[in-house]
Amino acid sequence: MDDTSNQDQAIELLQELGLKEYEAKSFVALARRQSGTAKDISETSEVPRTRVYDAIRVLESKGLVETQHSSPQVFRAVSIDEAVNTLQTEYVERAESLRDALSGLEPTDDETVTEATHEVWAISGDQGITSRTQQLIEGATDEAILVIGHESIFTDQLAEQLRAAKGRGVNVVVGTVDEELRIAIQDALPDVEVFVSELDWVSRSPLPGDDTEISRLLLTDREAILVSSFTEGRYDGREHEQGVFGRGFDNGLVAIVRRLMATGLLVENDPREGEA
Template sequence: MEDLTNVERAVELLQKLGLKEYEAKCFVALTQLPSGTAKHISEISEVPRTRVYDAVRVLETQGLVEIQHANPQRFRAVSIDEAAQTLRSEYESRTESLRETLQGVEAATVDDEVDVSHEVWALSGSAAIATRTTQLVDEAESEVVLIVGHESALTDDLVERLESAQDRGVSVVVGTVSESLHEDVRAVLPGAEAFVSELEWLRSTAADDATEITRLLLVDRTTILVSTTHSGGATGEQSEQAVFGRGFENGLVTIVRRLMSTGLFPVDDPYADPAADGGSSDAS
């Protein structure tokens, strides 16, 4: 698929934020003009002139467009920064309303109990995986061990959550797969224990291997999340997937915990001691 132009991409993003197609096209057209009439907007946006008026009225009610009542009427978009803030506030308001509404939905009951110690779940999409990562960090009570495989995983939001975890007394240990990432971690999280991993398989070295480990998270030694990013297709588009599990006896958690005690940390690191694994009560 050919890359979208900035105009097409802007229209697409505005639609994802709740605007209809004609509204999005008219707004983008107005950002290209100091001000304009319906005729100007129609010529630039290719929106039928009779539909421009309806679209602009909606944009005005949303605080995105100003109207000059002249003859003919003239319109202009608010500044880009103001528009972004207005849309952000509206989006946050809607998501908060959604959260409160969903919390009020009555839970259904089914006769299907599952042993959580054997659950392994899959999750797709970078945004969803980043959200789950920060959620798990927020739940930590004693220890967070995070291995950063790609710089994209070390977001500002995650750094803030890790700092908050430290403030409440949680031990935060951050490993990286390279020296450059190690320096980045030390710069943004000076209070965390940081190291460069000694596990070679964390690094993608094969020329034909388009998959790399993005992050590996272990929380309180009972919850694990591993995510990978795969580059494929003619455009090299990237997609991220993750698996996670909970429970001290969960097989996935057990495997990763044991890997961490046999090569993940530097040999002189106190976390490398297998005895720190809780007495190896999960044997088998």
């Protein structure tokens, strides 16, 4: 990645973390030098000089910039580590405030909330599916069976979640589509059972013209299922993850996947199957 790409990405990420465009550009301009005046920042960032001062005041209030009250004033960015920690703390605090605000909302109807066990919900986007994966693994009490269809799914974060589940007594089983991926995951999770899955349809469809790539298949406590696949975006041509989620032992989707996994030697027969 060249310098221009790094600069553009840094500005974009800073905006996603809550800074406005001129604030992000001014901070990146300062991060590239030891210190600078408003004129220096404007020339480096292409932010109008009259707007630099406004941006600097905001950055200073956030603890991202320090000011030397000379003539002219000189500014400098805090260290990269300090800036990242400051923004991370603010992001977490905002997320917690959002949680409190949403939790305090009054329901718009008087119906009693009951947990649906026969519904199937669609989930779109890598972040949403990754978040639901984490939620299911962290909520598992007895068993978590995960089939990984693509190496990009197995991240350090996912490894830590599986490791934590194993540590609290959950039976964790991981299936992979090939031996190379199995070895990599086994090295990362030496205490977890990892093997090449016999579910051939995960990596390749038996149907002609079907090139859908299953990315992950997760079954927790035999009562909740998440299945996702990669699909090419209609407008940007990039691969996006799409998934479906269902909960409930007698949910049709959960029952089908549970039995398919059983045929792939991933799970033993469950006595409750006779009751489904």
